[in-house]
Amino acid sequence: MLRKSMAGAWAGIVLAATSVSAIAAVAEISGAGATFPYPVYAKWAESYAKNTGIHVNYQSIGSGGGIKQINAKTVDFGASDAPLKAKDLDAHGLLQFPTVMGGVVPVVNLPGIKAGELKLSGEALANIYLGQIKRWNDPAIAKLNPGVELPSKAITVVHRADGSGTTWIFTNYLSKVSPTWASKVGNEKAVSWPAGVGGKGNEGVASYANRIKGAIGYVEYAYALQNKMTYVLLENKAGKFVAPTSEAFQAAAANADWAQAPGFYMVLTDQPGDDSWPITGATFILVYKKQDHPETGAAVLKFFAWAYANGDSMAQKLDYVPMPDSVVKLVEQTWANEIKDAQGKPVWQAD
Amino acid sequence: MTVTAASLETHHAVRRGVWMDKAFKWLTGFFAVLVLASVLGVLVALWHGAEPALHRFGLGFLVSSEWNPVTEEFGALVAIVGTLVTSAIALLLALPLSFGIALFITELAPVWLKRPVGTAIELLAAVPSIIYGMWGLFVLAPLLADHVQPWMNDQLGELAVIGPLFQGPPMGVGMLTAGIILAIMVLPFITAVMRDVFELVPAVLRESAFGVGATTWEVVWNVVLPYAKSGVIGGIMLGLGRALGETMAVTFVIGNAHHLHASLLMPGSTISSVLANEFTEAVGTLYTSSLLALGLILFLITFIVLALARLLLMRLERGEGKSH
Numbered sequence: 001m002l003r004k005s006m007a008g009a010w011a012g013i014v015l016a017a018t019s020v021s022a023i024a025a026v027a028e029i030s031g032a033g034a035t036f037p038y039p040v041y042a043k044w045a046e047s048y049a050k051n052t053g054i055h056v057n058y059q060s061i062g063s064g065g066g067i068k069q070i071n072a073k074t075v076d077f078g079a080s081d082a083p084l085k086a087k088d089l090d091a092h093g094l095l096q097f098p099t100v101m102g103g104v105v106p107v108v109n110l111p112g113i114k115a116g117e118l119k120l121s122g123e124a125l126a127n128i129y130l131g132q133i134k135r136w137n138d139p140a141i142a143k144l145n146p147g148v149e150l151p152s153k154a155i156t157v158v159h160r161a162d163g164s165g166t167t168w169i170f171t172n173y174l175s176k177v178s179p180t181w182a183s184k185v186g187n188e189k190a191v192s193w194p195a196g197v198g199g200k201g202n203e204g205v206a207s208y209a210n211r212i213k214g215a216i217g218y219v220e221y222a223y224a225l226q227n228k229m230t231y232v233l234l235e236n237k238a239g240k241f242v243a244p245t246s247e248a249f250q251a252a253a254a255n256a257d258w259a260q261a262p263g264f265y266m267v268l269t270d271q272p273g274d275d276s277w278p279i280t281g282a283t284f285i286l287v288y289k290k291q292d293h294p295e296t297g298a299a300v301l302k303f304f305a306w307a308y309a310n311g312d313s314m315a316q317k318l319d320y321v322p323m324p325d326s327v328v329k330l331v332e333q334t335w336a337n338e339i340k341d342a343q344g345k346p347v348w349q350a351d
Numbered sequence: 352m353t354v355t356a357a358s359l360e361t362h363h364a365v366r367r368g369v370w371m372d373k374a375f376k377w378l379t380g381f382f383a384v385l386v387l388a389s390v391l392g393v394l395v396a397l398w399h400g401a402e403p404a405l406h407r408f409g410l411g412f413l414v415s416s417e418w419n420p421v422t423e424e425f426g427a428l429v430a431i432v433g434t435l436v437t438s439a440i441a442l443l444l445a446l447p448l449s450f451g452i453a454l455f456i457t458e459l460a461p462v463w464l465k466r467p468v469g470t471a472i473e474l475l476a477a478v479p480s481i482i483y484g485m486w487g488l489f490v491l492a493p494l495l496a497d498h499v500q501p502w503m504n505d506q507l508g509e510l511a512v513i514g515p516l517f518q519g520p521p522m523g524v525g526m527l528t529a530g531i532i533l534a535i536m537v538l539p540f541i542t543a544v545m546r547d548v549f550e551l552v553p554a555v556l557r558e559s560a561f562g563v564g565a566t567t568w569e570v571v572w573n574v575v576l577p578y579a580k581s582g583v584i585g586g587i588m589l590g591l592g593r594a595l596g597e598t599m600a601v602t603f604v605i606g607n608a609h610h611l612h613a614s615l616l617m618p619g620s621t622i623s624s625v626l627a628n629e630f631t632e633a634v635g636t637l638y639t640s641s642l643l644a645l646g647l648i649l650f651l652i653t654f655i656v657l658a659l660a661r662l663l664l665m666r667l668e669r670g671e672g673k674s675h
Contacts, residue, residue: 062631154520161607161624163420163632185421189632192419197524197618198607200628208606211493212522 026299032059033066033079036165036220037283040100041079043314044307056303063165063189070094070286077300078286081165082189086263095289095338097264097331098282099304101253101321103221104170105244105279107229109209110136110151114230116243119144121235122177122270122278128216129157129174130181131195136214144235151214157196158208158217163189166202169281170218173269177278218279221249222319236278237270248277249321258327264334282323287339294341301335301348308332397650400643403636412644418609418625420633425641427648429609433526433619434652437601438594440530440615445538445590452538453545454571469546476539484603487532488524492604495531496523500616519614522606527615529605533597537590544586548579581664588660595653598623622649 031041038060045056061069063080070078071092084096106125108118120128124140127133133140137150160167168189175182185191197212199205202223209217209229221244224231233241242248255273256266268280285304291297308331312322323331335348404425405412415426452472456465500521507517519525552575560570576583606618607628620628622645633639 064632064634067634156520156522161602161620162628163634188421189634190420190629192417192421192609196608197522198620198628200602200607204603207488208524211488211496211524 026054026295028055028057029076029296029299029303030057030059031066031077031079031285031300032061032069032075033286034063034081034165034283035060036081036102037079037100037320040311040315040318040320043318044303044311047310047314048303048306052306054299054303062163064163067286070288073288076287076296079284080286081281081283082168083265083267083282083284084263084286086265089263089286093289094286095263095334096284096286097304097334098266098284098323098327099307100315100323101249101268101280101282102319103244103249103252103277103280103321104166104173104218105221105224105229105231106216106218106234107206107209107224107231108217109211109213109215109230110153111213112149112151115228116231116233117148118230118232119235119241120232122173125234126174126178126181128155129159129193129195130178130184131157153214156212156215157193158205158212158215159193159196159198160190160205161198161200164201165189165281165283166218166220167191169267169269169279172267172281173279176270225319234278236274236276237272238274238276240274242275242277244277246316246319246321248275249280250324252276252278252280253282253321253327254324258330264331280321289338289340291339291341291347294345294347297339297341297347301339305332394647394650397643397647401640401647404640404644407637408641412641413648416609416611420638423635423637425637425644427622427641427645429611430620430622430625430645431648431652432611433529433605434595434621434623434649436526436615436619437529437533437605437621438591440527441533441537441594442587442591444531444534445541446587448534449538449541449545449586449590452542453549456546457549458567458571458575472539472542472546474539475535476543480536480597480600481603483532483536484600487528487600487604491531492523492528494523495528496521503616515613516615519612519616521616522618524604524606524618525614525616526605526612526619529601529619529621530615532600532604533594536597536600537594540593541586541590544589545579545583548582548586549575551582552578581667584660584663584667588657591656592653595656596623596649598627602627622646622652 038058041056041058041060045058049055058079063082066075066078066080067084069075078094080096084094089096106120110118120141121144124133124144127140133155135152135154137152142150168187171181171185171187171191174185175187185194197208199208199217202219205217205219206223206227206229209215209219219229223229224244231244233243235241249268251273252268252271255271255276256268258264258266264284266282268282270278271280287297287300308323308328315322332348336346339347341347408415408425412425412427413431414428415424416428417424417426418429419425452468456469460468500523503517504519504521508514510517556574556578557570560574565573601621602624605620605624607620607624608618609620610617612619625645626642630639630642633642
């Protein structure tokens, strides 16, 4: 067992291009949190173990649980779908960085309407979710869709019943585009929905949306794609109608000003740029700035550095969107500057 | 008197027996106390967890229909109403059905049919609740949405008093669907208990009633049912207990909305569905604590229901004593 883990550590040193000087035999690192990125973290962990012998044990217990566990120091890293505010990070001495992105996609169930046919503005979407637009042939929707025959069907709003990062990103967007939404409902992982029915998980929302004629729901991009759901085109900040694609999410990330976001508190909703999908969000990792066990801390960072360098295609295969290289550079710079051991020596060295 | 080896051995055996008996008594007593202790432990833990919410909202928690994680305003009314209404629908539907099935099996069915029907009912009880939930969502809900609920809207929605119960868009999911699923889930429990107690009725009672020319219905209503009534009530309470606490199947079909509606066709939520949905991602003391307070309320509701059932049984037994 010991020999095996030593061999693993050596293999890690040989393989990792961005090697750190002080590598001890850390054979296993553990993390817990967000469910949204679980498939890609699991894929990365599997591939990483094959290449380096170091096992990454990630439990997808939910963002709330991830934050609790990292605060209790029972795991080496936490994971959250919603970014923590800089002051919350400072209060616990945590650092956060984004790993992959995804988008939230409104989907509809309207007989005769195909995917990408219906156009909605942020304001119209907010008013639908506020319960103010009640029928599909409402002038506010008809105005955006000249030439599309809209039925006079009642709109059934479908939302998440469980707390989730998806809801956090979605309500963040609605709060940005609708002052009424911001004041009446707000931005949280679970909110007091003014209308509609709630499904548990993406699959719950999807099955309600698929069953109920005249329904509108919102799901993760990967989920909409894999289940070939009827997505809508959304109007972005530049006034263009865009379809939810991997390129549109990357455009939103590339147009965001990461360098000016303290603690990587960056929400990618309603970003500028002609091609940006307006409801984009990243998922985040939380680690301590002061590492009691610098070897473990370094092992965690090494894993994510490896994932940034080698994990893009794995992420794309699972319909996640990798972070742009410019952001990755910024993240690794921040590691080098801010993560220290007990003596104040950097745990990570940027190349 | 000399003590022979044999009698010494008997003496030892007796002493060992006494000691074993004592140990056995203590051991089984310990098991029994363990049950009491864990019930108490659950109650204390729930109370402790619910304290911040109860402190903040007081008794208003019970009557507030607010549930807003953003402003951290919480109230249990919607979940309590949802729990009670869905369970009531379930009993209303399951009771006559169970009664009929149990009657048929014990009194009317030809011998070759008793076994298969009885086994089928017991199999229903063994189906995991998530299967009921999926069946409810994928089969029952669309069926209700397309065929039953539009009819309810048109025919029942206009009626004077009960009309508002059946208005609203035919979505297929909602309180009524949850109640129907629950009815199917509690049906086997109530039926099995009813069948067992009906079978306990002495054949001589039945036969003498038939002998004086009573019809089957008269025998059932005047002889079998009075004899078996405490068992029947026990069965109903068992079913009610299950309906109150059922989680997964309800979560699938109730629609999970924190709103009070007059209509049974609209989405709602029950205490256990709220817990199942929201516990994992609940951040902040007040949110978590409010969820635990919901758990405490469910505990109390179940306790009250069971206590009422006991009370009812006791009164029935007293009544029996008088009539003889």
